[in-house]
Amino acid sequence: MSDDEEWDYRVTARAREDLRALDAEVAERIVEKLEEVVSSEFRAPPEWLEPLEQTRYQKLVVGDYRGLLLVRRQESVLEVHHVGHRRNIYDRVL
Numbered sequence: 627m628s629d630d631e632e633w634d635y636r637v638t639a640r641a642r643e644d645l646r647a648l649d650a651e652v653a654e655r656i657v658e659k660l661e662e663v664v665s666s667e668f669r670a671p672p673e674w675l676e677p678l679e680q681t682r683y684q685k686l687v688v689g690d691y692r693g694l695l696l697v698r699r700q701e702s703v704l705e706v707h708h709v710g711h712r713r714n715i716y717d718r719v720l
Contacts, residue, residue: 633664635704644709
């Protein structure tokens with residue numbers, strides 16, 4: 627990744643509600659993973675993500691939890707839209 631390309635993440639109001647609804651330890655793990663992704667020296671943030679079929683979202687895997695994000699390449703921003711357990715997170719977007 628080039629040194630002049632700094633990435634950041636934004637959490638939407640909806641995703642903020644999702645994080646508040648989770649156990650505090652789980653929410654902290656998810657935020658820590660987002661911090662790791664945007665600050666990695668070895669991988670560009672989009673390389674950490676997997677496409678979510680039939681949607682415009684990319685998913686970030688954190689144990690049994692998922693973050694559904696949009697990649698804003700021109701802004702170098704990961705936009706977090708939904709966060710939740712893998713058993714039901716996809717019901718929100720599929």
